[in-house]
Amino acid sequence: xxxxxxxxxxxxxxxxxxxxxxxxxxxxxxxxxxxxxxxxxxxxxxxxxxxxxxxxxxxxxxxxxxxxxxxxxxxxxxxxxxxxxxxxxxxxxxxxxxxxxxxxxxxxxxxxxxxxxxxxxxxxxxxx
Numbered sequence: 001x002x003x004x005x006x007x008x009x010x011x012x013x014x015x016x017x018x019x020x021x022x023x024x025x026x027x028x029x030x031x032x033x034x035x036x037x038x039x040x041x042x043x044x045x046x047x048x049x050x051x052x053x054x055x056x057x058x059x060x061x062x063x064x065x066x067x068x069x070x071x072x073x074x075x076x077x078x079x080x081x082x083x084x085x086x087x088x089x090x091x092x093x094x095x096x097x098x099x100x101x102x103x104x105x106x107x108x109x110x111x112x113x114x115x116x117x118x119x120x121x122x123x124x125x126x127x128x
Contacts, residue, residue, distance in 0.1 A: 007115045010108050018108045019116045025101045028094055035089055039082035042075060 056063035109115035
């Protein structure tokens, strides 16, 4: 049998809580990826409107509307751009939950990621 770890001394509720924290972190990291994809997709979409604006020589009013309403526009009512949303998410909620996750791993799992999966793997290896 291997050396005891902090996880060995954790209660069942603490083990479940740690697993929930890890799952929550994984979901928020996925959300971050989706937000980055949103940022890129909006940018690609705006590039098409920029291209269209440059080709509307005979349609001054439409080209002007694109220049004034679409091309400088943010994605929220207060004019935030997509990179600002990504940065606020990274510096706000994501940073906070990663900090909590790091603290939980340090206290309950000796700082090692995926402790529940590691423990399950170790149990399987010991029983084999």
